[in-house]
Amino acid sequence: NAGVTQTPKFRILKIGQSMTLQCTQDMNHNYMYWYRQDPGMGLKLIYYSVGAGITDKGEVPNGYNVSRSTTEDFPLRLELAAPSQTSVYFCASSYAGEYGYTFGSGTRLTVV
């Protein structure tokens, strides 16, 4: 049982490049989330999904896009990377909104 799997673990992007952060869960959870974590700033919600085909913006969605075509996958797309997007990105899933999350191991992204 792998839980929540994120790839890649590390990535360096140049300003203006694009990339997709992958997230897959094998727990049949309906709810999935993307957070970013900056030093001393806690976790900020980027996007979330309550089921396949349904996504919604969180607190800091600008510069990002998501899709949810299957229950298992919830990729996060960065378009035109900017230095402000340098952060650690965590994907998480839960059985329902009132339950705790299972987090992936994170992706450390640097934009130079």
Next chain:
Amino acid sequence: QKEVEQNSGPLSVPEGAIASLNCTYSDRVSQSFFWYRQYSGKSPELIMSIYSNGDKEDGRFTAQLNKASQYVSLLIRDSQPSDSATYLCAVNSNQAGTALIFGKGTTLSVSS
């Protein structure tokens, strides 16, 4: 703006002592409350959840909730050096389509 506040610390306690971590939240309709532990460079790990007023104990950990005061706390008894980490408080209103709001975390250091 819904907020979750934590003292950033660091909170330093000697080995064997009780560590007390506190959290306040702004949204009165919040229904689900969680404590996560995050080691440096790792992803958050769920250690406690609490949904009703009072205390909930799990091993050396006790979560306390007071909805009237909008206050959640985590007590760690017999603190060990391995408890040294950042502890994140998270709150959910349970309204449809909502996600956890995280505090910035309290860093705990347990000295041997």
